[in-house]
Amino acid sequence: MKSVEEIKAAIETAVPGAAVTVIPNPAPNAQHSLLIGAQHGVAVAEFLRDNEELALDYLSNVTGVDYLDKEIPEKVKVTRQVSKTVDGVEQTVDEMVEETRKRVEPGYLEAVYHLFSVAKKHGPVIIRMRTANRTDQVELPSLTPVWRGAEFQEREIFDLFGIVFTGHPDLRRILMWDEFKDHPMRRDYVEPDDFEYEPTAHDEVLKRAQEHKAKVAAGEAVQ
Amino acid sequence: MSSFGIKNEKLAGWNRPPVFESDGEGELLEVAMGPHHPSTHGVFRMDVVLDGERVIKLKPVFGYLHRNHEQLGQTQSYLANMPYTDRLDYFCSLTNNWAYALAVEKLVGQEVPERAEYLRVILAELTRVQNHASTIGFLLQEMGASGTPLMYAFREREKILDLFESLTGSRMMCNYMRFGGCRVDASPAWIEATRKVVAGLPAFVDEFERFLMTNEILMARCQGIGVLRPDLAVNSGISGPMLRASGVNYDIRKVDHYGIYDRFKFRVPLGDHGDIYDRYMVRMLEMRESISILNQALKDLPAGPVMDPKAKIRNFRPKAGESYGRIEAPKGELGFYLISDGSPNPYRYRVRPPSFINLTVLEDMCLGSNVADVVLIFGSVDIVLGEVDR
Numbered sequence: 001m002k003s004v005e006e007i008k009a010a011i012e013t014a015v016p017g018a019a020v021t022v023i024p025n026p027a028p029n030a031q032h033s034l035l036i037g038a039q040h041g042v043a044v045a046e047f048l049r050d051n052e053e054l055a056l057d058y059l060s061n062v063t064g065v066d067y068l069d070k071e072i073p074e075k076v077k078v079t080r081q082v083s084k085t086v087d088g089v090e091q092t093v094d095e096m097v098e099e100t101r102k103r104v105e106p107g108y109l110e111a112v113y114h115l116f117s118v119a120k121k122h123g124p125v126i127i128r129m130r131t132a133n134r135t136d137q138v139e140l141p142s143l144t145p146v147w148r149g150a151e152f153q154e155r156e157i158f159d160l161f162g163i164v165f166t167g168h169p170d171l172r173r174i175l176m177w178d179e180f181k182d183h184p185m186r187r188d189y190v191e192p193d194d195f196e197y198e199p200t201a202h203d204e205v206l207k208r209a210q211e212h213k214a215k216v217a218a219g220e221a222v223q
Numbered sequence: 224m225s226s227f228g229i230k231n232e233k234l235a236g237w238n239r240p241p242v243f244e245s246d247g248e249g250e251l252l253e254v255a256m257g258p259h260h261p262s263t264h265g266v267f268r269m270d271v272v273l274d275g276e277r278v279i280k281l282k283p284v285f286g287y288l289h290r291n292h293e294q295l296g297q298t299q300s301y302l303a304n305m306p307y308t309d310r311l312d313y314f315c316s317l318t319n320n321w322a323y324a325l326a327v328e329k330l331v332g333q334e335v336p337e338r339a340e341y342l343r344v345i346l347a348e349l350t351r352v353q354n355h356a357s358t359i360g361f362l363l364q365e366m367g368a369s370g371t372p373l374m375y376a377f378r379e380r381e382k383i384l385d386l387f388e389s390l391t392g393s394r395m396m397c398n399y400m401r402f403g404g405c406r407v408d409a410s411p412a413w414i415e416a417t418r419k420v421v422a423g424l425p426a427f428v429d430e431f432e433r434f435l436m437t438n439e440i441l442m443a444r445c446q447g448i449g450v451l452r453p454d455l456a457v458n459s460g461i462s463g464p465m466l467r468a469s470g471v472n473y474d475i476r477k478v479d480h481y482g483i484y485d486r487f488k489f490r491v492p493l494g495d496h497g498d499i500y501d502r503y504m505v506r507m508l509e510m511r512e513s514i515s516i517l518n519q520a521l522k523d524l525p526a527g528p529v530m531d532p533k534a535k536i537r538n539f540r541p542k543a544g545e546s547y548g549r550i551e552a553p554k555g556e557l558g559f560y561l562i563s564d565g566s567p568n569p570y571r572y573r574v575r576p577p578s579f580i581n582l583t584v585l586e587d588m589c590l591g592s593n594v595a596d597v598v599l600i601f602g603s604v605d606i607v608l609g610e611v612d613r
Binding site: 025031060065126150151160175184 | 236238239285286289291293294330331332458460461462473543544545547549556558560563573575579580584612613
């Protein structure tokens with residue numbers, strides 16, 4: 001089978017304008033993956049399936065991964081006006097100060113596809129697509145028209161992670177019920193306050209009971 | 224047969240279920256089959272639209288048993304998650320253990336001693352035999368052969384579960400495999416008992432086959448019903464006996480050679496028509512191949528440790544990275560996808576459940592057939608709700 005670099009080159013010649021990056025995997029199995037720009041997702045997928053040498057006709061596993069916003073501390077040199085006493089006279093002087101600032105790198109949601117070839121019996125080729133952020137730009141192109149195997153799994157990602165797959169023929173919640181609001185597999189998911197009265201609350205239940213009572217007192221929850 | 228999924232690519236929507244319309248006579252009937260229908264193998268619902276007896280729409284509804292298994296897996300350490308994998312497909316806990324252990328071993332580059340590999344193969348093939356036997360039993364139960372074939376299958380299954388119990392301490396929730404081997408060694412008495420059970424299995428399969436293979440009712444109800452095309456099967460990610468019944472030669476034991484499967488001689492049974500009968504027949508033949516693997520493995524079983532002495536058990540923290548490990552579980556391709564960020568818990572823990580994905584084409588297989596056949600088609604997929612809903 002071709003290496004990821006060769007596959008990257010093949011994609012770039014076949015689908016002009018497609019952004020492909022190799023994401024290295026430091027684990028001993030060295031299953032490197034390819035990050036595909038979401039704009040050309042379907043075209044790249046069709047190429048991978050229909051290319052005679054690759055023939056990745058079997059989509060095995062589709063999954064979502066959630067990456068939170070990252071705060072990266074950075075040392076920045078800033079000029080600042082500082083009041084100083086020079087020769088007994090108070091003056092404002094420009095001075096270079098080193099400061100640590102926190103730069104926020106926006107988080108993203110990622111869809112990971114594991115592809116195999118039944119015809120050629122090789123694989124896996126792993127492709128990933130990332131959303132722009134975790135809040136309002138969570139669309140990714142659906143690969144269900146290319147591989148039907150993604151149908152339920154993309155629905156599951158939509159349900160549990162909240163990635164909206166455009167072009168999916170039947171995008172509904174699959175494991176949670178339709179009225180459910182949140183996405184339980186996100187890393188910042190907070191369980192709903194579904195505390196039920198218990199006569200002898202203890203340990204964790206007691207903690208939840210107290211939290212619930214505080215919420216009721218603040219008017220955030222119903223008794 | 225080499226260009227699966229490619230030959231129809233220009234026809235948009237070729238891999239979607241066809242649209243059936245009412246014949247215009249009478250009213251359509253919407254039926255919710257399940258979640259407590261006796262043939263749904265648990266809590267599972269099919270919303271069926273019927274035109275008389277004919278199914279013209281079918282939507283599976285999941286989630287009654289959903290417990291967010293993946294989130295649970297991410298909140299505890301790698302090893303603590305091993306017993307939870309038993310609860311996915313509770314018929315085949317040992318293959319679940321193996322798939323998870325394989326994924327973690329790939330993540331850290333862990334070696335497995337020879338004897339442990341043999342024990343894994345023996346246990347996995349025993350699991351396959353008892354799973355296929357009970358699946359066939361359930362299929363006949365749903366056909367109206369109330370009880371008897373299922374009891375024949377369960378008699379054999381009980382013998383195998385007794386072996387599991389004496390080795391692992393539990394009949395179904397085995398929690399036996401570890402990263403780098405197996406938890407305890409098998410005693411010579413256990414090996415002897417296993418030899419005895421395996422020696423009795425061919426007679427059971429013969430008997431089962433004699434009763435069922437040319438049974439008129441079974442043939443009439445199964446042949447030509449619930450047909451799945453090979454190109455659609457591959458495109459839909461179908462795996463296991465269901466894929467091979469459609470004539471696609473894809474067995475992960477042969478493709479990946481995980482563990483030590485390259486050392487055994489066995490054949491991959493394939494179907495011709497992709498109907499219920501072929502799925503039943505493929506399982507029957509796979510039992511025979513499993514018995515052949517069992518005999519080979521029991522013959523060559525070496526002595527030695529069952530656990531790599533260098534394997535880390537306490538304070539197990541894989542370096543950052545990811546891995547996807549998959550095995551040929553009795554129901555299909557069972558995969559585990561792990562992302563590690565260097566902490567004791569997996570950053571992402573994902574199960575690729577075969578029975579969940581095999582249900583993708585349930586609608587395609589059922590459309591146009593009678594409502595009584597839906598029960599059989601569903602039974603021939605072979606699902607366990609613990610794995611479908613996770």
